Structure formats: structure tokens, C-alpha cells
Amino acid sequence: MSLGCPKNLVDSEVMMGLLTRAGAELSPRAEDADVIVVNTCSFIESAQQESVNTILEMVEHKTSGRAKKIVVAGCLVERFRDEIRRRIPEVDAVVGTGELQNILVAAGVANSATRKNDSPFVVLNSRAEGDAREAEGRFSREQWAGAIADLPNYLYDEETPRVLATAKHTAYLKIAEGCDHPCSFCIIPQLRGKFRSRRFESVIAEAERLARSCVREITLIGQDTTCYGEDLGLKDGLARLLEKLAGIEDLRWIRFLYAYPNKITGKLIETIAAHEKLCSYMDVPLQHASASVLKRMKRGGGADVFLRSIEKMRRAIPDLTLRTSFIVGFPGETEKEFEELCDFVREAQFDWMGTFSYSDQEGAGAYRLEKKISVSEIERRRKHLMAIQRQISRKRKKALVGREFELLLEGMSEETDLLMEGRTPMHAPEIDGKLFVNDFPAELTPQPGEFYRCEITEAHDYDLVARIV
Numbered sequence: 212m213s214l215g216c217p218k219n220l221v222d223s224e225v226m227m228g229l230l231t232r233a234g235a236e237l238s239p240r241a242e243d244a245d246v247i248v249v250n251t252c253s254f255i256e257s258a259q260q261e262s263v264n265t266i267l268e269m270v271e272h273k274t275s276g277r278a279k280k281i282v283v284a285g286c287l288v289e290r291f292r293d294e295i296r297r298r299i300p301e302v303d304a305v306v307g308t309g310e311l312q313n314i315l316v317a318a319g320v321a322n323s324a325t326r327k328n329d330s331p332f333v334v335l336n337s338r339a340e341g342d343a344r345e346a347e348g349r350f351s352r353e354q355w356a357g358a359i360a361d362l363p364n365y366l367y368d369e370e371t372p373r374v375l376a377t378a379k380h381t382a383y384l385k386i387a388e389g390c391d392h393p394c395s396f397c398i399i400p401q402l403r404g405k406f407r408s409r410r411f412e413s414v415i416a417e418a419e420r421l422a423r424s425c426v427r428e429i430t431l432i433g434q435d436t437t438c439y440g441e442d443l444g445l446k447d448g449l450a451r452l453l454e455k456l457a458g459i460e461d462l463r464w465i466r467f468l469y470a471y472p473n474k475i476t477g478k479l480i481e482t483i484a485a486h487e488k489l490c491s492y493m494d495v496p497l498q499h500a501s502a503s504v505l506k507r508m509k510r511g512g513g514a515d516v517f518l519r520s521i522e523k524m525r526r527a528i529p530d531l532t533l534r535t536s537f538i539v540g541f542p543g544e545t546e547k548e549f550e551e552l553c554d555f556v557r558e559a560q561f562d563w564m565g566t567f568s569y570s571d572q573e574g575a576g577a578y579r580l581e582k583k584i585s586v587s588e589i590e591r592r593r594k595h596l597m598a599i600q601r602q603i604s605r606k607r608k609k610a611l612v613g614r615e616f617e618l619l620l621e622g623m624s625e626e627t628d629l630l631m632e633g634r635t636p637m638h639a640p641e642i643d644g645k646l647f648v649n650d651f652p653a654e655l656t657p658q659p660g661e662f663y664r665c666e667i668t669e670a671h672d673y674d675l676v677a678r679i680v
């Protein structure tokens with residue numbers, strides 16, 4: 212079971228690759244498994260709760276079913292290592308985000324001697340910014356009972372086996388791991404370690420291998436992809452990487468997620484605009500728009516700066532699809548600051564937007580801040596912001612009716628057997644609204660994983676309907 216974000220999914224794929232190479236057989240059905248591995252998320256409280264519920268559900272398969280072992284992996288282990296084993300004694304082993312190679316011993320498919328040969332996972336790159344933050348205690352996990360002192364410091368490479376869990380035509384590619392930013396609501400740096408990039412050649416080699424195995428769409432991920440290469444001494448690392456990837460013949464769509472606002476350079480924008488294979492798509496989690504809240508979040512920026520940067524991106528990249536996410540209810544967020552955010556959302560006109568409710572995380576800077584907002588007020592603000600965005604989204608989606616786009620057909624819809632689903636360059640895998648396909652020429656048998664031209668025929672709040680032309 213893999214929970215959480217695409218970065219965690221890639222870790223699951225690496226663990227599946229290691230297990231398969233060691234001779235284990237994989238099963239997607241927990242009831243058929245001898246060993247159940249739950250790769251957990253610990254981003255916010257609701258994700259922690261979902262992880263715990265899933266572990267408890269899997270424990271049932273051990274107490275009354277076939278499973279002999281339960282292994283818990285991922286971010287929850289970094290956060291609650293001892294507590295998991297103490298509170299859920301049925302858990303046989305835990306594997307942190309920096310010890311993926313230990314899955315072999317944990318699952319019982321290799322003996323402990325195997326661990327000695329796994330040094331290639333460890334990387335030693337770092338950025339001056341990360342070193343300085345480390346000295347300030349940004350990565351300290353001392354308050355977390357049971358957390359091991361060593362920060363996660365591994366990164367897979369092109370030699371690492373991976374079993375893709377996505378459809379065969381699309382894959383995530385992790386280009387970096389960890390994060391050096393000081394955002395005061397976030398414990399990901401403590402869970403994932405300091406920022407480190409994969410070698411440039413390693414990313415290209417993996418992309419080429421994926422392209423040879425019929426992958427046509429690649430989504431680059433990392434906690435912050437826009438810092439890519441800084442620890443390797445590369446200038447404009449992400450732009451250079453994208454340029455090189457665009458040269459891989461069999462790849463058709465390439466995009467990257469999670470850009471840090473002040474790391475979007477002119478060169479990056481130019482590069483996206485210059486290559487057809489690079490989707491005109493930017494995911495820039497802004498987190499807030501009020502300068503005072505952003506300051507307390509230790510991020511900087513504000514509505515004016517962001518609007519200028521959005522305008523620059525839209526001017527340079529025709530038809531840019533812009534995605535962002537916000538946190539509402541940050542400690543001390545006044546009604547006025549929240550209104551600033553609402554005004555900004557009205558003005559920025561995002562194509563896709565997500566809103567998270569602030570949740571307190573022990574170990575995050577904001578945990579110590581006063582003036583916490585009540586859960587009910589946070590929920591009111593979240594709903595209000597999403598209602599504003601719903602109207603914007605409806606208007607923007609309506610404007611697409613009658614226009615033609617390239618379509619990657621995914622297959623039959625999960626919601627109904629009468630429709631197919633696909634994505635355009637405006638749709639990143641899994642997160643964005645749906646695109647249903649309800650018509651195609653009589654002489655055509657549409658195939659999942661193939662590209663077609665489509666015309667948008669209907670628009671809803673977030674979803675679109677199209678026909679293949």
C-alpha cells in the first residue's frame with residue numbers, strides 16, 4: 212500500500228524493484244500477501260491518521276488471515292519510529308525514508324549481510340543554504356522520541372530497480388530529495404533530510420530507459436524541483452535538465468511539479484516556452500498571498516510580487532496552465548489577511564488550485580506560535596476560498612469549449628463504463644480535474660496510452676468533456 216504524494220510513490224516503486232530483484236513476488240492484494248508493506252505519509256495530521264488506519268486495517272490480515280509480517284515504511288516511521296512499534300506490536304519492522312534498502316531484511320527476503328553492500332544509496336551533496344540551516348537546527352529531530360539521529364541521506368539512481376505503479380505510458384522521475392527551506396509549517400525537511408540532487412546523467416539515463424520501455428510522459432518531482440542542481444554546482448540546473456530531456460525522441464510530454472516561487476528564473480521560463488515537449492504547465496505552491504502571513508511562514512513574497520511573476524510567466528508561455536496551493540488558518544491569520552488571500556485568488560485566476568487547512572505539527576516552527584485559529588473557522592475559510600476558485604475554474608473551463616488540444620488517453624473512466632478518460636497538457640497525472648471522452652470517429656478504436664487530437668465540447672466546474680477528432 213502506498214500512501215501520500217508521488218514522491219512517496221516513487222519510494223514504493225523502488226522498494227518493489229528491490230524486492231522483485233531479490234526474488235520476491237509482488238501482489239496488489241493484501242489478502243494474498245505473506246508480507247504486507249505500508250508506505251506511509253506524515254505530512255499533516257489527516258495524512259498521519261490515514262496512515263495509522265491503513266496499518267490497522269492491514270494488521271487484520273495478520274491476525275486473521277494469511278499475512279505473516281507487517282512492515283511499515285515512509286514518513287510516519289521518521290516521525291513516530293518507536294511509537295509505531297510500541298502502540299501497534301503487530302508491526303514486525305519499520306523502514307525509514309532514508310533506509311529503503313532495508314526493505315529486503317525487513318520483508319525477510321535477504322539476510323542482514325545484504326545491508327553492508329548498499330552504500331550507493333548515500334549521497335554527499337549539499338547546498339550552502341542547507342548547511343547554514345542545519346547549523347541553525349532546522350533539521351533537528353531531538354524532540355521526536357525514537358527518531359534516529361541520522362537524517363535520511365539516500366537517493367536512488369539509474370541502476371536502482373523500480374517497478375512502476377503508474378500506467379505504462381507515464382512515470383514520475385524523482386530528480387531531487389529533501390528540502391532546505393525554512394517554511395515554519397512544514398516538517399518535511401526533518402522527515403526527508405537536506406536537499407540533494409540526483410546526478411544530471413543519472414536522471415537522463417533513467418528517462419532514456421523509461422522511454423525505451425514505452426513511457427511517453429514524464430513528470431519530474433522533488434520537494435523543490437527548482438533548486439535542482441544547486442548542490443552539484445549547476446547553474447539553471449532544472450532548465451538544462453528539461454532541455455536535455457526534451458531531446459529524448461520517444462518522450463512526448465515532460466513536466467515538473469512543485470516550483471518554489473522565487474526560484475523560477477527567466478531561463479526556466481524561456482526553456483519551457485521554447486520546447487513543444489515541455490508542457491506549458493507550472494505548479495507553484497504559493498501557500499499564502501498576505502506578505503505578513505508569508506513572513507510568519509518564513510517564506511517571503513506577497514500578492515504584488517506573485518502577480519508580477521505570474522504575469523511574466525503568462526506573457527512568455529502562451530496558454531500556460533497554472534496550478535497552486537494555499538494553507539488557510541495559519542496561526543494568527545486575521546480576517547484581513549485572509550481577505551488579502553481571497554482578493555489575490557480572484558485576481559490571479561489560477562487554472563487549478565488546492566487549499567489545505569493548517570494543522571499543527573510538533574517540530575515545526577509554527578507549532579510554537581500563538582493565536583491558533585479554531586478548526587471550525589479554518590474549515591469556513593477553506594470552503595470560502597474554494598468557492599471563489601470554483602467560480603473562476605468554471606469560467607476558465609468554459610472558455611476552453613470549442614478548442615482543440617493534444618490528448619493522452621488513459622482508458623475507461625473509473626466513474627462510469629460509458630466514458631473514457633484522458634489528459635491534455637493542462638492536466639498533470641492524478642491531481643487535476645478530469646477530462647472525459649464521450650465520442651470518437653467511427654473508424655477509430657481508441658487505445659489507452661495513445662495520443663489523439665481532441666475538441667473540448669463541455670465544461671463543468673473542474674471537469675471537461677471532449678471528443679476525439
Ligand code: SF4
Binds near residue numbers: 397399400434435471
Ligand atoms: S518548500 Fe517549504 S513547504 Fe515545501 S517541503 Fe520545503 S519546507 Fe516544506
